[in-house]
Amino acid sequence: MAAAAPFRCDCGKIEGVLHAAPRKGLHLECFCDSCRAGALYCGAKLPVGTPVGLYLTQPENITIDKGAEHLRTFAFSPRGIIRWKAGCCGVQMFSSQADPGTPSCPSARTA
Ligand SMILES: [Zn+2]
């Protein structure tokens, strides 16, 4: 049975729901430069050595109810992870693979 976890950006212009039971996805901690750079670029306070917390799931488990037009993407290389941020308030919202066939962040570990 899927649980619904509402989420929003910091300013509230973007709102949505994650429809997935916790055990249907994977909680990860990632220490890689790309994940850390993405978080820092979006203004997160991330002391040296601190991992980035991730929740890995399928795109169909996410519904954006409001403010999708404010979403912006960036990546650090042409085939790098696509990172989604809130254009309104700058907070990082999601990341996704440029190529769905590639594995997720290889240096992430299960949290
Ligand atoms: Zn990473």
Ligand SMILES: [Zn+2]
């Ligand atoms: Zn916002």
